Amino acid sequence: MAGRTPIPVSRAMRTIAANLSLARRQQRITLELLAERANLSVPTVRRLLNEGAGTFENFLRVARILGLLQGVEDATDPLNTPIGRARAEQDVPKRVRR
Template identity: 45%
Template sequence: MATSPIAVMRAMNDIGESIATWRRLRELTVAEAADRAGVSVSTLQRLEHGQGGTVETLLRVARALGILDQVTASVDPMSTDVGRLRAGQALPTRVRRKERR
């Protein structure tokens, strides 16, 4: 597997720290949060330590912590200037590039 870019690794650490903070704010142990999310304790610990995980794992944990709506809203393109500017445009269903010779 290729090494992740530094910005991605930094984001994984930041998200992991935020998940751990939310868990502590909810006064849940790692075991309790993992049980509520339907993931293993080691999976939650990896996520909290910025060691990666699946999108599904992140969303399961976010749901267990009561922040699923916030996580979902954070990637809503209509919450950005670009998304709002392009809202009236018909977006392509696929983006393709012609091969250059």
């Protein structure tokens, strides 16, 4: 059961939406063209860029069109964190058994 959206999450949603919107404008891609290339409706893309609201898949579709998808992948790689690197060196099994 989902509760209220935490304030840091709401802030991140707005920031990411603003970043996507800026990237679109910097590349001089119209909202309509972005929606078409992402295979989404204009209202869906508008909501994503204005409010940060939408599905994870739609976010990734838009990020791909704007050339940001690799950055999203890199940002979520646990090996890019000190803890992730330390754990990777310690806990990775040599082999996984059933």
